[in-house]
Amino acid sequence: MLRVRGLTVGFGGEPILEDIDLEVRAGEFVSLLGPSGSGKTSILRAVTGLLHAREGSVELDVDAAHVGFLFQDDALLPWRTARQNVALGLRIRGAPVEEAERRADEWLGSLGLAGLGGRYPRQLSGGQRKRVAIAQVLALEPRLLLMDEPFAALDAIVRARLTQELLGWVEREHLTVLLVTHDLEEAIAASDVVYVLSQGPRASVKGRYEVAIERPRTLLESHRHPAFAPLMTRLWDDLSGEPVAASATLAP
Amino acid sequence: MVLLALWETLSRVGWLDPFYAPSPAAVGRVIGTLFADPDFWTHLRATFVAAFAGLLGGLLLGVLLGFAAALSPLLADLLEPVMILLNAIPRVILAPLFVIWLGIDLASKVALALILVTVLIFFAVYGGIKEVDQRLVERVRTLGGGRRVLIREVYVPSVTAWVMGNLKIAVGFAFTGAVVGEFVASSRGLGYLLQFAQSTYNAALTIALIVLIMAFVLVLFAAAERLERHLLRWRYGPG
Numbered sequence: 001m002l003r004v005r006g007l008t009v010g011f012g013g014e015p016i017l018e019d020i021d022l023e024v025r026a027g028e029f030v031s032l033l034g035p036s037g038s039g040k041t042s043i044l045r046a047v048t049g050l051l052h053a054r055e056g057s058v059e060l061d062v063d064a065a066h067v068g069f070l071f072q073d074d075a076l077l078p079w080r081t082a083r084q085n086v087a088l089g090l091r092i093r094g095a096p097v098e099e100a101e102r103r104a105d106e107w108l109g110s111l112g113l114a115g116l117g118g119r120y121p122r123q124l125s126g127g128q129r130k131r132v133a134i135a136q137v138l139a140l141e142p143r144l145l146l147m148d149e150p151f152a153a154l155d156a157i158v159r160a161r162l163t164q165e166l167l168g169w170v171e172r173e174h175l176t177v178l179l180v181t182h183d184l185e186e187a188i189a190a191s192d193v194v195y196v197l198s199q200g201p202r203a204s205v206k207g208r209y210e211v212a213i214e215r216p217r218t219l220l221e222s223h224r225h226p227a228f229a230p231l232m233t234r235l236w237d238d239l240s241g242e243p244v245a246a247s248a249t250l251a252p
Numbered sequence: 253m254v255l256l257a258l259w260e261t262l263s264r265v266g267w268l269d270p271f272y273a274p275s276p277a278a279v280g281r282v283i284g285t286l287f288a289d290p291d292f293w294t295h296l297r298a299t300f301v302a303a304f305a306g307l308l309g310g311l312l313l314g315v316l317l318g319f320a321a322a323l324s325p326l327l328a329d330l331l332e333p334v335m336i337l338l339n340a341i342p343r344v345i346l347a348p349l350f351v352i353w354l355g356i357d358l359a360s361k362v363a364l365a366l367i368l369v370t371v372l373i374f375f376a377v378y379g380g381i382k383e384v385d386q387r388l389v390e391r392v393r394t395l396g397g398g399r400r401v402l403i404r405e406v407y408v409p410s411v412t413a414w415v416m417g418n419l420k421i422a423v424g425f426a427f428t429g430a431v432v433g434e435f436v437a438s439s440r441g442l443g444y445l446l447q448f449a450q451s452t453y454n455a456a457l458t459i460a461l462i463v464l465i466m467a468f469v470l471v472l473f474a475a476a477e478r479l480e481r482h483l484l485r486w487r488y489g490p491g
Binding site: 048050064065069071073075076077078079080081088089092093120121122123136140 | 385387388390391392393394395396397401405406409412413484485486487489490
């Protein structure tokens with residue numbers, strides 16, 4: 001689905017990322033785990049073309065229109081209602097306004113926001129805004145979903161709930177996912193494959209780990225699975241080998 | 253209210269010279285006669301026409317130039333120094349020049365109001381576009397939006413917010429331009445009446461006109477505020 005080969009990214013001077021290789025196969029949930037400042041986000045930005053690679057290549061098996069990008073913050077258009085925000089992508093793809101807004105309402109409903117379509121982002125809570133942002137991306141029915149620490153700003157309970165819902169969604173719809181995170185437990189619990197990045201600048205892939213936990217799974221079951229703890233220890237060791245800030249960035 | 257009562261009392265007991273500070277009642281009577289005088293409505297219309305023409309023209313020109321400068325670095329290099337200069341000087345000093353160029357009729361008043369408003373709006377739009385939230389731009393781009401969608405969904409609403417935030421100041425500027433223009437040289441308008449009142453040392457008429465101009469501007473402020481709240485309802489709606 002997605003292959004990154006020898007990717008080097010940077011603006012003049014020292015590159016942020018150097019010689020990154022990674023692969024996401026169709027139907028896989030892949031996490032990119034790394035300390036803050038390791039340039040994880042830059043990889044996603046390079047995949048979507050928001051950022052130009054200095055060297056290397058990004059190969060996508062799907063059309064750009066089938067790639068969804070869920071950002072870290074929930075910057076919705078403040079002057080558009082929740083419904084209009086969700087409908088925006090559909091309208092850009094040519095759906096007439098009425099149809100786009102009807103489908104937007106359906107998506108809001110399936111994300112537990114029925115009846116809130118007429119609200120402006122300012123009138124929604126952080127968790128609700130995040131759900132609108134998810135609806136906005138899922139409404140385009142992406143085949144590859146890129147996520148940049150999407151729930152980092154939410155409190156622990158909302159975060160766990162949303163992660164679980166999204167996981168269920170991904171499994172049902174057989175979505176392919178590339179998730180960027182600094183949360184070790186989240187990475188293991190949700191993924192099939194975890195890539196560990198070294199501290200930047202000149203961050204590179206330090207290791208690739210397969211998670212041998214069968215699907216479908218829930219976050220709770222994953223944590224109790226016998227494979228969880230040993231993998232956690234290996235990843236922890238890998239990250240702790242980093243000279244700077246490894247322990248700091250592992251804090252939630 | 254207390255101040256008005258005090259003023260009235262001091263006038264009645266004769267502590268205030270009615271020549272310099274006529275009582276509020278006297279000013280009120282003058283306002284009454286003004287409204288009864290058909291000529292006054294001609295003056296009022298002249299000022300309003302000048303102010304509104306300057307306001308609308310200034311908004312339009314300011315938005316156009318602001319967008320042009322934000323989209324084209326070449327135009328920005330040409331426009332920015334001129335605008336900075338115009339912004340730095342007290343722009344009403346241009347009034348005599350406009351009178352020489354455009355005569356004492358409506359055109360010179362409109363021109364003054366227009367330039368006051370244009371410079372204000374230019375900076376609001378130009379600055380507004382440069383400070384557009386880049387996260388929103390990226391968001392729309394990853395949803396597949398091109399330049400047209402970006403302008404419609406991100407830039408125009410952003411700029412509307414900036415312009416609306418400056419609308420009340422622009423209304424004030426438009427009236428300043430119109431009245432000062434009339435004050436400098438004209439045959440019509442509230443500024444002309446003010447000039448007439450001053451030259452005849454008619455303090456009651458002067459104060460009456462000042463009060464009227466303030467009242468009109470306050471009414472327009474209220475209208476501008478309603479418009480702002482309507483267009484920016486996403487910002488002011490119930491929380």
